[in-house]
Amino acid sequence: MTAIRRTSLADQAAELLLARIQSGEWPIGTKLPGETTLAPMFDVGRSTMREAIRQLAGRGILLTRQGSGVFVEALDEARTEWDRVLQRVHITAVLEARLAIEGEAAVLAATRRTPTDLDTMRSSLDMRNTARGDAVDLVNADMAFHRSIVVASHNEILLGLFDSMAPRLREAMIDMLRIAGSFGDDADHDTHTDVVEAIAAHDAHRAHTLTRAHLLELSESMDPST
Structure with a gap:
């Protein structure tokens, strides 16, 4: 009887955790808090x-x-053809798609962003700046920053596409940074700051231009043929 009850509690905790993941509390690619932190949040034991x-x-x-x-890998259990495509294609194809998604998201964010959106972007930018000493921390903070811009576009399709590509991008970027041995210089940080300021100023053209230039440079750095 006790074992059945414990399994039931685990089932309930799993569904509650999944619901909070799907609500956006922990986006795809982010690291979950440890079980000692999560357990009290769901009023269950560590086991x-x-x-x-x-x-x-x-x-x-x-x-x-x-x-x-432990990292968020997906929002649901469906393994669609889209998931298989993302794993099969070269990372440059994913970056090209990201260029289209985030370029348009930057334009929309400059038009639609709210004060709360802007606060989130600036907070994410600060976290990104403090994470420059470690490849994994920097990539996680970088993905959160770029996601905050897509969120500010207030376009659920663009956000869904970004989230679906996040795990593939995260893995490739961590590998690239570890090989390069450098984790974000001042010029890189300044570029991200300029994007935020363009969005803050409602300058859609500049936000798009800066985003496109940054992602093109990133794509070239990850392409072994260049």
Whole structure:
């Protein structure tokens, strides 16, 4: 009887955790808090929380990286042809798609952003700046920053496309930074700052131009043929 009850609690915790992931609290590619932090949030014990995480990992929602933690891998269990395409294509194709998505998102964000959107962008930018000493931390902060711009576009399709590509981008960018051995210089930070200021000033043309130039440079740096 006790084992059945424990399984039921784990099931409930898994569904509650999934609901909060799907609400956007932990976007795709982000690291979850540790089980000691999560357990009190769901009013369960650590062993129950561990089982809930294991369940979601088995369903493809979460991914456990040895020595790094647990990361959000997907928002649902569906493994569509789109998912397979993202894994199959070269990273430059993903970056080209990102160029289209984020370029348009920057334009819309400059037009539609709210004061709250702008606060989130600036907070994400600060977090990105403080994460420059570690490849994984920088990529996580960078993805959160770029996502904040897409959120500010107030276009759910663009946000869905961005989120679907995030895990593929995250892995490739971490590998690239580790190979390069440098994790974000001042010029890189200044470029991101300029994008935020263009959006703050409602300058859609400048926001688009800066975003496009930045992502083209990133695409070239990740292309082994260049």
